[in-house]
Amino acid sequence: xxxxxNRRHFLQTGALAGAMATMPGFLNRPAQxxxxxxxxxxxxxxxxxxxxxxxxSEEAFAKWQADNGVSVAYETLAWPQLHDRMATAxxxxxxxxxxTYNCGWVPEFQSFLTPYADNLPKALVDDLPPTSFATTTVxxxxxxxxxxxxxxxxxxxxxxxEQAGFKEAPKTWDEFKACAKEMTRDGRYGFVLNYGDPAGIxxxxxxxMTFLQQAGGKVxxxxxxxxxxxxxxxxxxxxxxxxxxxxxxxxxxxxGINDATNVLLAxxxxxxxxxxFMWNAANDPKQSQIVGKLTSSVLxxxxxxxxxxxxTDAWTITxxxxxxxxxxxxxxxxxxxxxxxxxxxxxxWLPIRLSVLADPEVQAKAPNAAVVLEQAxxxxxxxxTADYNQVTVAIxxxxxxxxxxxxTATQAIADAQDAVTAIVKRRG
Amino acid sequence: xxxxFEQGRRRTGLFFVAPALMVLAAILFYPIAxxxxxxxQRVQLAGGxxxxxxxxxANFQRLFADAVFWKAALxxxxxxxxxxxxxxxxxxxxxxxxxHPMGRSGLFRILLIIxxxxxxxxNAVLWKWILNANYGVLNGILKxxxxxxSYQVWLGTPFxxxxxxxxxxxxxxxxxxxxxxxxxxxxxxxxxxxxxxxxGAGPWQSxxxxxxxxxxxxxxxxxxxQTIWSLRVFDLVFVxxxxxxxxxxxLLNFLAYRVTFNFLDLGYGxxxxxxxxxxxxxxxxxxxxxxxxxxxxxxx
Numbered sequence: 001x002x003x004x005x006n007r008r009h010f011l012q013t014g015a016l017a018g019a020m021a022t023m024p025g026f027l028n029r030p031a032q033x034x035x036x037x038x039x040x041x042x043x044x045x046x047x048x049x050x051x052x053x054x055x056x057s058e059e060a061f062a063k064w065q066a067d068n069g070v071s072v073a074y075e076t077l078a079w080p081q082l083h084d085r086m087a088t089a090x091x092x093x094x095x096x097x098x099x100t101y102n103c104g105w106v107p108e109f110q111s112f113l114t115p116y117a118d119n120l121p122k123a124l125v126d127d128l129p130p131t132s133f134a135t136t137t138v139x140x141x142x143x144x145x146x147x148x149x150x151x152x153x154x155x156x157x158x159x160x161x162e163q164a165g166f167k168e169a170p171k172t173w174d175e176f177k178a179c180a181k182e183m184t185r186d187g188r189y190g191f192v193l194n195y196g197d198p199a200g201i202x203x204x205x206x207x208x209m210t211f212l213q214q215a216g217g218k219v220x221x222x223x224x225x226x227x228x229x230x231x232x233x234x235x236x237x238x239x240x241x242x243x244x245x246x247x248x249x250x251x252x253x254x255x256g257i258n259d260a261t262n263v264l265l266a267x268x269x270x271x272x273x274x275x276x277f278m279w280n281a282a283n284d285p286k287q288s289q290i291v292g293k294l295t296s297s298v299l300x301x302x303x304x305x306x307x308x309x310x311x312t313d314a315w316t317i318t319x320x321x322x323x324x325x326x327x328x329x330x331x332x333x334x335x336x337x338x339x340x341x342x343x344x345x346x347x348x349w350l351p352i353r354l355s356v357l358a359d360p361e362v363q364a365k366a367p368n369a370a371v372v373l374e375q376a377x378x379x380x381x382x383x384x385t386a387d388y389n390q391v392t393v394a395i396x397x398x399x400x401x402x403x404x405x406x407x408t409a410t411q412a413i414a415d416a417q418d419a420v421t422a423i424v425k426r427r428g
Numbered sequence: 429x430x431x432x433f434e435q436g437r438r439r440t441g442l443f444f445v446a447p448a449l450m451v452l453a454a455i456l457f458y459p460i461a462x463x464x465x466x467x468x469q470r471v472q473l474a475g476g477x478x479x480x481x482x483x484x485x486a487n488f489q490r491l492f493a494d495a496v497f498w499k500a501a502l503x504x505x506x507x508x509x510x511x512x513x514x515x516x517x518x519x520x521x522x523x524x525x526x527x528h529p530m531g532r533s534g535l536f537r538i539l540l541i542i543x544x545x546x547x548x549x550x551n552a553v554l555w556k557w558i559l560n561a562n563y564g565v566l567n568g569i570l571k572x573x574x575x576x577x578s579y580q581v582w583l584g585t586p587f588x589x590x591x592x593x594x595x596x597x598x599x600x601x602x603x604x605x606x607x608x609x610x611x612x613x614x615x616x617x618x619x620x621x622x623x624x625x626x627x628g629a630g631p632w633q634s635x636x637x638x639x640x641x642x643x644x645x646x647x648x649x650x651x652x653x654q655t656i657w658s659l660r661v662f663d664l665v666f667v668x669x670x671x672x673x674x675x676x677x678x679l680l681n682f683l684a685y686r687v688t689f690n691f692l693d694l695g696y697g698x699x700x701x702x703x704x705x706x707x708x709x710x711x712x713x714x715x716x717x718x719x720x721x722x723x724x725x726x727x728x
Binding site for chain 1: 473478560561562563578581582583584585586589669670672673674675686689690691692693694
């Protein structure tokens with residue numbers, strides 16, 4: 001018998017096995033009959049990621065998959081690469097996902113998405129801030145559900161602030177400038193931010209948009225054309241320019257928020273605008289040298305009050321998904337109250353559900369949640385459009401020139417408006 | 429029909445080469461042709477839909493009026509010229525040291541090859557930390573030596589950022605070109621040096637009248653290759669500066685990427701990419717011409 005298994009038999013057996021393995025569903029057909037597969041495109045932690053991609057609610061996630069007969073596979077990428085990966089996948093008609101993360105790109109990718117959020121259960125929708133759908137709604141249809149309340153607020157080192165002679169956070173632009181100036185001493189700076197990358201939410205242009213709204217201005221008029229060449233637009237940029245002597249000079253080279261965050265967490269700067277996730281990082285001794293010294297407040301008010309921008313982190317379902325019903329169920333699981341609670345407790349990303357934000361345990365663990373809720377009472381428009389990246393590069397580049405003293409605020413804003421007008425007109 | 433043995437042999441050869449030609453057509457010629465076609469269209473995803481519309485040479489006409497394109501073109505020209513000059517001169521110096529009897533240890537060659545062997549993105553991330561304004565080792569060393577009073581933002585001003593990108597790319601490019609030149613140096617017949625010595629030439633005159641003329645071909649190849657590579661630089665810009673500050677480090681390759689994948693203006697992005705392709709193609713043709721085997725002058 002041993003001798004009968006010669007080379008010919010070996011090759012025949014191998015060929016047979018190979019042929020069977022190439023047949024669709026071989027070996028795993030029974031499993032496929034029972035389970036649907038969902039592909040989810042998500043950022044890598046520490047950016048906001050769902051259970052299974054980030055370390056929270058893992059048991060509940062496993063149970064949800066078993067109960068619903070669904071296996072979920074994640075494709076995760078570093079946040080800066082998400083947009084371009086989605087763009088190439090959608091353009092080539094080869095987007096393999098059922099669910100995708102979105103961050104202000106809903107208008108851009110709208111025709112590849114399905115307006116599933118119109119069908120979310122009423123009880124869930126009633127527990128979400130109505131404004132959270134603003135950046136995911138196109139032509140009156142809701143294409144996504146925001147899953148974390150993510151507004152820029154002011155984070156500051158209260159020890160450095162007290163040393164500078166301030167007992168509480170600055171409430172106005174004038175106080176902000178004075179406070180930053182006083183905190184700039186002993187090799188430290190009053191303020192730090194990442195001005196290195198002009199584009200997108202969290203880029204240079206979006207920070208200017210925050211100041212713009214505080215000044216009472218807006219980017220677009222009713223006709224869709226830019227209207228920021230105004231006193232408000234110039235005042236917003238002038239405020240950023242005025243802060244520069246007290247701003248860490250490295251800010252102009254920091255391309256990502258983490259570069260600026262590291263400076264604050266090392267105690268080398270006193271204040272910065274940041275997203276709520278920073279709270280956990282600042283209180284983690286492995287990442288921070290200012291544990292217990294950081295606190296947050298509503299952003300200082302400009303001439304027309306405080307204002308912020310929205311991180312717009314949302315889940316969307318692709319039109320090409322063959323399991324749209326299951327995909328919606330999975331998003332509802334991501335928005336489940338208990339999962340939302342673990343999201344903030346374990347990762348620091350705030351929940352979007354109002355009931356979870358009001359939970360005493362959540363408020364104790366994330367005291368900045370109350371600040372973000374307070375910030376949400378003020379405007380927080382991110383001005384997203386289908387050509388948001390191009391617009392923010394045009395504005396952000398001019399803002400950078402003004403911050404470096406290459407142009408006056410007035411000239412930079414005028415040039416930015418000309419550039420954005422050309423972009424909008426080309427869009428048609 | 430009668431076929432000769434030679435015709436049959438060629439046909440068989442073509443049959444065996446055909447699969448490779450098909451693969452080349454799929455992965456090389458098709459993308460090039462498609463890219464040229466895209467450059468003649470308005471192809472956009474704006475608003476979510478993929479729209480395609482023939483517009484002839486309008487994308488190329490748009491290039492002339494685009495200030496960012498011209499800034500990128502000027503940046504690229506400066507970057508390429510400076511890089512070629514620096515890499516060629518430094519590589520020649522390194523090759524001469526390695527060719528010296530004291531420099532012939534294999535250890536030196538291993539050390540030399542390290543920058544070239546590091547993956548491009550890893551190299552960029554490495555330099556991002558070296559140049560960091562708060563924690564960078566460059567600031568630390570210079571401050572400890574007393575060369576600077578306070579930490580500098582090396583990537584903070586347009587002039588400084590572009591030149592540091594240049595320095596980093598030179599650092600990465602020198603090893604390969606140095607080895608290329610070392611090979612060239614070792615091919616210079618020793619008899620020529622002996623003859624020069626007999627004629628009373630000193631080391632400098634030997635270098636000027638023997639080494640340099642003999643290595644003319646190697647220089648030409650190194651310059652053409654380095655120019656092509658400098659036109660391709662993307663990873664450094666993407667990781668270190670994202671084209672900033674204020675577009676100061678936007679090179680043509682990065683601009684093509686930004687317009688195509690960030691702005692989703694595929695037609696215009698292809699037009700920019702085709703400009704780079706045309707430049708590269710001319711240089712590649714020059715490279716092939718330099719390497720083409722030819723009969724020595726006066727040969728019968």
